[in-house]
Amino acid sequence: MIRINLLPADLRRGNRVSPKVLGAAFGAALAVSGAVGWFGLVYFGDLGAAEEGLRVVEAKLTELGKKVTYHDQLDANKKDYALRVQTIQDISKSRRVWSRFLDEMIDVVNNNGDAERHVAWFSGITMKNDPTKGALVTMPASVQDSDKSRLANFHDDLAVAPFAKDLLSKSDPNYKVEMDEGRTPPSAMNFRLELQFKPTVQEPVKPVKKPAPAPAK
Amino acid sequence: MANWTQKKLLLTIGGSALFVCLLAAGGVYYAQGLIEEIEAKVTQKKDEVAAAEAKIAKIPALQKSVVVLRENLDEYVRILPDTRELTTFVRSLNQFERQSGMLGMGLQLKPRRDSKVVERFAPIEYTYEGTATLWQALRFMNLIENYKRFVSITDFSISSGGSGGRGGEMRDGDSVHQVRLTLQTYTYNRKAEGKEAEIPEYASLKESLAEEIWKSRVNIGIEGYEHRGQQSRRDILVDPRDRADADVTGPSQSEQRALLERYITEVTRLREMLQRSRRPEATMFEAYSLDKGVKEGLAKVLGEIEADADRLTSAMYRLRWAKEVVKPVDDLKAELADVTPTPKAQDPYLPMKDLQQLVADMDADCKTGQLEQAKARYEAASGRLNGVPADDPRHVLAVAAKSWHVKATTALDFKALNIKVQGVVVNHAGRSGVLLNGETFEEGEYVSDDLMVKTVEEEQVWFVFRGLTLVRTM
Numbered sequence: 150m151i152r153i154n155l156l157p158a159d160l161r162r163g164n165r166v167s168p169k170v171l172g173a174a175f176g177a178a179l180a181v182s183g184a185v186g187w188f189g190l191v192y193f194g195d196l197g198a199a200e201e202g203l204r205v206v207e208a209k210l211t212e213l214g215k216k217v218t219y220h221d222q223l224d225a226n227k228k229d230y231a232l233r234v235q236t237i238q239d240i241s242k243s244r245r246v247w248s249r250f251l252d253e254m255i256d257v258v259n260n261n262g263d264a265e266r267h268v269a270w271f272s273g274i275t276m277k278n279d280p281t282k283g284a285l286v287t288m289p290a291s292v293q294d295s296d297k298s299r300l301a302n303f304h305d306d307l308a309v310a311p312f313a314k315d316l317l318s319k320s321d322p323n324y325k326v327e328m329d330e331g332r333t334p335p336s337a338m339n340f341r342l343e344l345q346f347k348p349t350v351q352e353p354v355k356p357v358k359k360p361a362p363a364p365a366k
Numbered sequence: 367m368a369n370w371t372q373k374k375l376l377l378t379i380g381g382s383a384l385f386v387c388l389l390a391a392g393g394v395y396y397a398q399g400l401i402e403e404i405e406a407k408v409t410q411k412k413d414e415v416a417a418a419e420a421k422i423a424k425i426p427a428l429q430k431s432v433v434v435l436r437e438n439l440d441e442y443v444r445i446l447p448d449t450r451e452l453t454t455f456v457r458s459l460n461q462f463e464r465q466s467g468m469l470g471m472g473l474q475l476k477p478r479r480d481s482k483v484v485e486r487f488a489p490i491e492y493t494y495e496g497t498a499t500l501w502q503a504l505r506f507m508n509l510i511e512n513y514k515r516f517v518s519i520t521d522f523s524i525s526s527g528g529s530g531g532r533g534g535e536m537r538d539g540d541s542v543h544q545v546r547l548t549l550q551t552y553t554y555n556r557k558a559e560g561k562e563a564e565i566p567e568y569a570s571l572k573e574s575l576a577e578e579i580w581k582s583r584v585n586i587g588i589e590g591y592e593h594r595g596q597q598s599r600r601d602i603l604v605d606p607r608d609r610a611d612a613d614v615t616g617p618s619q620s621e622q623r624a625l626l627e628r629y630i631t632e633v634t635r636l637r638e639m640l641q642r643s644r645r646p647e648a649t650m651f652e653a654y655s656l657d658k659g660v661k662e663g664l665a666k667v668l669g670e671i672e673a674d675a676d677r678l679t680s681a682m683y684r685l686r687w688a689k690e691v692v693k694p695v696d697d698l699k700a701e702l703a704d705v706t707p708t709p710k711a712q713d714p715y716l717p718m719k720d721l722q723q724l725v726a727d728m729d730a731d732c733k734t735g736q737l738e739q740a741k742a743r744y745e746a747a748s749g750r751l752n753g754v755p756a757d758d759p760r761h762v763l764a765v766a767a768k769s770w771h772v773k774a775t776t777a778l779d780f781k782a783l784n785i786k787v788q789g790v791v792v793n794h795a796g797r798s799g800v801l802l803n804g805e806t807f808e809e810g811e812y813v814s815d816d817l818m819v820k821t822v823e824e825e826q827v828w829f830v831f832r833g834l835t836l837v838r839t840m
Binding site: 170173180183185187192195196202209210213216217219221223227231233238243245247248252256258264268271274275278291293331337 | 519525526594600
């Protein structure tokens with residue numbers, strides 16, 4: 150038997166949207182709206198808030214910029230002034246008072262008038278200064294007589310002179326006896342006296358690199 | 367679509383939904399990345415803000431340091447001459463020559479190193495040449511080294527001019543030597559300064575930091591030295607031995623030495639006699655006879671010393687002569703003058719000199735706030751201060767010392783008073799008031815019998831206490 154369904158096609162039982170499809174469509178719509186909503190929240194909410202936060206911080210930084218520049222200028226001035234003060238201090242400390250040295254050397258040579266201990270004299274005094282190596286004082290010297298103990302006495306007195314603390318080195322005793330018949334006594338021990346002073350300018354100490362730790366055995 | 371099977375429909379719906387969800391998830395992932403990036407920037411900027419705020423917090427301290435350093439730097443650079451002062455220095459050299467007797471032969475400016483960079487501290491070197499005796503050269507060098515601006519002698523040479531006999535030049539009885547000095551100084555170039563920060567209200571800040579500026583001032587004075595002069599010392603650049611070709615008219619060296627020894631022995635003997643006469647156990651007759659012997663001996667020495675001094679020509683003995691004969695003889699003369707002092711009446715009061723010193727010290731103590739010390743000074747000497755007669759010239763000073771003592775005591779008593787200034791109301795148009803220990807007082811009112819509020823100011827209150835005006839700060 151032939152059945153003829155006269156109902157419109159969409160109302161026919163076989164062609165109606167099934168509840169499964171409806172449910173799936175509903176679920177899909179829910180998921181899609183949820184996902185889009187989440188995106189919207191993140192994009193327009195969190196991202197916007199972060200951008201706003203950044204704008205606020207940047208504005209604050211710009212606001213502080215002038216003061217920071219002022220601070221940096223002050224800091225640069227401070228360092229610069231400190232350096233200049235240090236330079237002036239170094240300059241003032243770099244000087245040795247040579248009139249004091251000569252006075253002290255005259256005292257050593259005169260030895261309170263004690264002509265028994267030694268009678269010394271120089272034919273010249275030359276001082277050449279090197280700020281880093283120190284000053285070198287060279288004096289062609291003579292000690293009266295050929296008694297070596299007098300030469301030793303003179304060197305002993307030089308070693309305890311007030312300027313001796315500033316010496317890096319002093320030439321060792323040596324001599325050559327020379328006779329001058331035009332003098333009384335005619336003999337004298339001639340030698341070259343060299344006094345090497347400590348440098349007045351201290352070289353800045355370079356930091357020593359620590360050796361690399363030995364590999365563990 | 368109408369013909370789609372249910373399965374196909376479900377797949378399409380599910381696939382579309384999944385696609386949209388994945389797209390949204392991708393969008394979220396991308397947005398999160400942006401957020402993280404921004405947050406990282408924010409963190410970085412916040413760190414920068416924190417660093418900036420930390421810097422800003424340091425500004426007041428930094429300002430103080432800069433003001434202190436800047437003010438002190440101006441003081442320090444005064445030791446260095448500027449270009450204009452170099453001319454003054456050259457003029458000063460001329461003055462030093464006159465003072466010392468040095469005969470200048472030339473002053474050459476050493477060529478400066480070519481430097482493209484403008485140096486802040488530019489060294490300048492002069493080479494100076496001249497002739498002088500050792501003492502003149504030493505005096506000249508000393509004057510240079512004691513110059514108010516920094517000048518350093520970097521090199522020098524003194525060549526002996528010999529002992530003068532063989533054509534060598536003599537000046538003031540001493541041999542003349544060749545002197546060569548290299549003088550170095552630095553000029554301070556202010557143009558090489560960097561940009562200076564403009565500190566607001568600099569003048570008032572400087573004024574408020576005056577004490578700190580002074581305290582932190584490092585002593586960059588130039589080390590000086592006072593040359594002692596010849597002091598009978600011999601020239602170390604002259605061979606002191608006797609010369610055979612010299613016109614020897616006086617005694618030989620051995621005779622001079624014997625002469626020196628004779629004087630030293632005599633002076634030692636006289637000194638011992640004087641010491642014996644000064645012993646407490648010496649009888650009056652013994653002391654008289656010893657003093658007489660010393661006087662006679664000294665008179666004899668004094669009669670001969672001048673003539674014999676001229677005979678002592680050897681440089682080697684002149685120092686000993688000055689130290690071991692001339693000075694002890696002068697000392698003996700001075701001591702003998704004190705042997706028979708005219709007996710003076712016992713003076714019960716402090717001597718004038720001590721009294722002047724006491725007043726000066728008390729003045730200084732009170733002005734520097736050392737009130738206890740001022741009080742103690744007076745009380746230690748009070749036994750010899752009271753009752754100085756009005757016609758005594760020390761009377762005025764004794765009164766002054768007493769006055770300082772009263773002031774110091776009053777100030778100390780005032781300091782010990784339990785006064786708590788709890789608040790002030792300053793009325794510039796009328797009388798101001800002060801809240802003291804919970805009670806209010808107006809200017810002119812008495813707090814107690816001997817304490818009156820004189821003036822009330824914003825920061826301090828002036829009181830009159832036992833006739834003395836004293837201040838209490840808030």
